[in-house]
Amino acid sequence: xSAPSLAEGRAATPPPLGRSPWRTAARRxxxxxxxxxxxxxxxxxVLMALTAPVLTxxxxxxxxxxxxxxxxxALAGAxxxxxxxxxxxxxxxxxxxxxxxxxxxxxxxxxxxxxxxxLATGVATAAGxxxxxxxxxxxxxxxxxxxxxxxxVLSFPQLIFMIALVSVLPEGNRTxxxxxxxxxxxxxxVGRIVRGQALVLRSREFVxxxxxxxxxxxRILFREVLPNLLAPILVYATLTVPINIGTEAALSFxxxxxxxxxxxxxxxxxxxxxxxxxxxMFFVVPGVCLLxxxxxxxxxxxxxxxxxxxxxxxx
Amino acid sequence: MTALLSLEGLTKTFQTRRxxxxxxxxxxxxxxxxxxxxxxxxxxxxxxxxGRMLVRLLDPTSGRITFDGTDIxxxxxRRMRPLRxxxxxxxxxxxxxxxxxxxxxxxxxxxxxxxGVPVAEAHARVRxxxxxxxxxxxxxxxYPHEFSGGQAQRIGIARALVTRPRLxxxxxxxxxxxxxxxxxxxxxxxxxxxxxxxxxxxxxxxLAVVRHVCARVAVMYLGRIVEIGDRDAIYDxxxxxxxRALLSAIxxxxxxxxxxxxxxxxxxxxxxxxxxxxxCPFHPRCHKAESRCRVERPVLSRVAGREVACHFPExx
Numbered sequence: 001x002s003a004p005s006l007a008e009g010r011a012a013t014p015p016p017l018g019r020s021p022w023r024t025a026a027r028r029x030x031x032x033x034x035x036x037x038x039x040x041x042x043x044x045x046v047l048m049a050l051t052a053p054v055l056t057x058x059x060x061x062x063x064x065x066x067x068x069x070x071x072x073x074a075l076a077g078a079x080x081x082x083x084x085x086x087x088x089x090x091x092x093x094x095x096x097x098x099x100x101x102x103x104x105x106x107x108x109x110x111x112x113x114x115x116x117x118x119l120a121t122g123v124a125t126a127a128g129x130x131x132x133x134x135x136x137x138x139x140x141x142x143x144x145x146x147x148x149x150x151x152x153v154l155s156f157p158q159l160i161f162m163i164a165l166v167s168v169l170p171e172g173n174r175t176x177x178x179x180x181x182x183x184x185x186x187x188x189x190v191g192r193i194v195r196g197q198a199l200v201l202r203s204r205e206f207v208x209x210x211x212x213x214x215x216x217x218x219r220i221l222f223r224e225v226l227p228n229l230l231a232p233i234l235v236y237a238t239l240t241v242p243i244n245i246g247t248e249a250a251l252s253f254x255x256x257x258x259x260x261x262x263x264x265x266x267x268x269x270x271x272x273x274x275x276x277x278x279x280x281m282f283f284v285v286p287g288v289c290l291l292x293x294x295x296x297x298x299x300x301x302x303x304x305x306x307x308x309x310x311x312x313x314x315x
Numbered sequence: 316m317t318a319l320l321s322l323e324g325l326t327k328t329f330q331t332r333r334x335x336x337x338x339x340x341x342x343x344x345x346x347x348x349x350x351x352x353x354x355x356x357x358x359x360x361x362x363x364x365x366g367r368m369l370v371r372l373l374d375p376t377s378g379r380i381t382f383d384g385t386d387i388x389x390x391x392x393r394r395m396r397p398l399r400x401x402x403x404x405x406x407x408x409x410x411x412x413x414x415x416x417x418x419x420x421x422x423x424x425x426x427x428x429x430x431g432v433p434v435a436e437a438h439a440r441v442r443x444x445x446x447x448x449x450x451x452x453x454x455x456x457x458y459p460h461e462f463s464g465g466q467a468q469r470i471g472i473a474r475a476l477v478t479r480p481r482l483x484x485x486x487x488x489x490x491x492x493x494x495x496x497x498x499x500x501x502x503x504x505x506x507x508x509x510x511x512x513x514x515x516x517x518x519x520x521x522l523a524v525v526r527h528v529c530a531r532v533a534v535m536y537l538g539r540i541v542e543i544g545d546r547d548a549i550y551d552x553x554x555x556x557x558x559r560a561l562l563s564a565i566x567x568x569x570x571x572x573x574x575x576x577x578x579x580x581x582x583x584x585x586x587x588x589x590x591x592x593x594x595c596p597f598h599p600r601c602h603k604a605e606s607r608c609r610v611e612r613p614v615l616s617r618v619a620g621r622e623v624a625c626h627f628p629e630x631x
Binding site: 020021204205206208209210211212213214215216224227228 | 370392396399400403407408412414418422429458474
C-alpha cells in the first residue's frame with residue numbers, strides 16, 4: 001500500500017462511536033490472558049455440569065451404580081488396578097468401598113457444587129444490593145438499623161452457625177437450605193460495599209440533576225444509581241462464588257452438606273479422607289476440581305475488577 | 316415587570332453535631348422574568364443553599380417560594396414535576412453532574428422523558444439543543460468521560476435548557492473549569508439566555524463573571540443579602556463596606572489605576588454561621604463599625620438607587 005492511500009484510508013474512517021464503560025471493559029478483558037484462562041476453566045466446568053447426564057451416559061455408569069467387581073473385598077474394598085482403578089471404562093477410577101465411578105460422581109458433583117455456590121451468591125448479591133441501596137440512599141434511622149444488622153450477621157462465627165442452622169432446619173430440600181443459609185451469611189458483605197458506594201453516589205451532582213429534572217426516587221435509584229453499582233457488584237459476586245464453593249465443600253465435608261447418595265466435591269473429599277493412604281487418587285480428583293474452579297473464578301473476578309476500574313490506565 | 320420568582324423570609328437551618336447552622340437567614344428576593352441576577356459572596360455565605368432551594372433540591376426550613384404565582388414552598392414532588400421543566404439548574408462540577416454510565420443523548424433527554432415528551436420529538440429537541448450549545452450531533456452517542464471539562468459543562472447546560480425553562484439557576488457554572496475555557500462558557504450561557512429569553516440566577520464568587528453577565532447583583536453575607544441593585548450602581552459605587560471590600564479585591568488591568576486605588580483588606584475570616592455575631596453580622600470585620608452596629612441589625616433600605624443593609628452606607 002502506498003503512503004497517500006493510507007492517509008486517505010484514515011481520513012475516510014468514520015469518527016469512533018462513543019465507547020461505553022462496559023465496552024471498554026470487554027476490550028480490556030479480551031486482552032487479559034488471566035481473564036481468558038479463568039473464563040475458559042469456568043466455562044469448561046459449567047459445560048461439564050450442564051452435560052453431566054450426557055457424559056455419564058457416554059461412559060455408561062450412573063453416579064450411584066455400585067461396581068463390586070472393581071473393588072478388592074480382601075483389602076477392605078480398595079479399588080483394583082493402578083491409580084484407584086483407572087482404566088478405559090472407568091476414566092478416573094472407582095470409589096473405594098462401593099466401586100462407584102469417580103468420573104460420574106465428579107461431574108454430578110460439579111452440578112451440585114456450582115449450583116449451590118452460584119445460587120447462594122445470587123441470593124447474597126440480590127439481598128445485599130437491595131438492602132445496601134436502601135441503607136445508603138435513605139440514610140438516617142433505616143441506614144443505622146440495616147448497618148447494625150449487617151454488623152451483627154458479620155460478627156457470627158459463620159461456619160459454626162451454618163452447621164447449627166442446617167442441622168436444626170426441618171427435613172426438606174437440602175440444596176435449597178444450603179443456598180439460603182449461605183446466602184444469609186453472605187449478603188452483608190455485598191450490602192456493605194453497595195451501601196458505601198450508594199453513599200458516595202448520592203452526593204454526586206448527577207443525582208441532584210435527576211431530582212431537579214423531577215425523576216421519581218425509584219427511577220433515580222434504578223436508572224441513575226444502580227447502573228453505576230453494577231461493576232463493583234459483578235466483581236464482588238464473581239469473587240464470592242469461589243468462597244461459596246469452598247464453604248459448600250466444607251459443609252459437605254463435615255457431613256451436613258448434600259445428602260447421600262448425591263455427590264458433591266466436598267462430600268467426595270470427606271469419603272476420600274479414610275482412604276488417602278491406600279487410594280490417594282480418589283482424593284486428588286475432587287481436590288483438583290475444587291482448586292481449579294476456585295482459582296478460575298478468582299482470576300476472573302480479579303480481571304473484572306481491573307477491567308471495570310475506570311482509573312486503570314489501559315483503554 | 317412582574318416577579319417570576321419571589322422569596323420571602325427564606326431560611327434554611329442545617330442540624331449538625333455542634334448545633335444548628337443557619338445557612339440562609341430570612342432572605343427576601345425577587346427574580347423578574349427574563350432578567351439576569353448575580354448572587355455573589357464568599358464561600359459559605361449561603362448562596363449555593365439559596366440556589367438549591369430555588370429549584371427545590373433543598374426544602375427551606377421556613378419562608379415562602381413563589382414561582383409564577385404558585386406557592387411551591389411545600390409542593391409535593393408529584394405536583395412539582397410539571398414545573399420542573401420551567402425551573403432548571405446548572406451545576407458546578409461538570410463531571411460529577413453527568414452520569415458516567417449514560418450517553419449524552421440520554422443525559423440531555425432525561426428532563427424531556429420525565430415530562431413525557433414523545434421519543435421522536437425528544438430526540439429532535441436533544442439534537443437541536445446540542446447544536447445550540449456548540450456540540451456536534453455525533454456527540455450524542457458518546458459518554459461523559461470522552462469530553463473535556465468545557466464540553467462536559469456544555470452538556471450540563473444543554474440538559475438544563477432542553478425543556479426551555481423560564482428560570483435557570485447556574486451554581487458556579489465555570490469555577491471548576493480552566494480559566495481559558497471560562498469565558499467561552501460564560502458567553503455561551505449569556506448568549507443562550509438572551510436567545511431563549513430566560514431568567515438566569517448566576518451564583519458565583521467571581522465578581523468579574525457576574526459583572527459581565529448580570530444586570531442586577533445581590534451580595535450575600537452570612538446567609539443574608541447585604542446589598543442588592545443594578546450592576547452599574549453596585550460596581551461603580553458600592554454602598555456596603557463588604558461590597559466595597561469585595562470589589563477592591565478585583566485586580567484592575569490598568570497598572571496605574573491598580574496602584575493608585577484604595578484596597579480594603581478584610582480582617583479575619585467570615586464568622587461561623589453556627590454562632591453569628593450580634594447586631595450587624597459584618598461588624599467584627601468592618602472598618603466603619605460603631606457601637607450601634609454591635610447591637611442593632613441593619614435592614615435593607617433604599618440608598619442611592621439600590622438597597623443596602625448598613626447603618627453607615629457609603630454615599631459617594
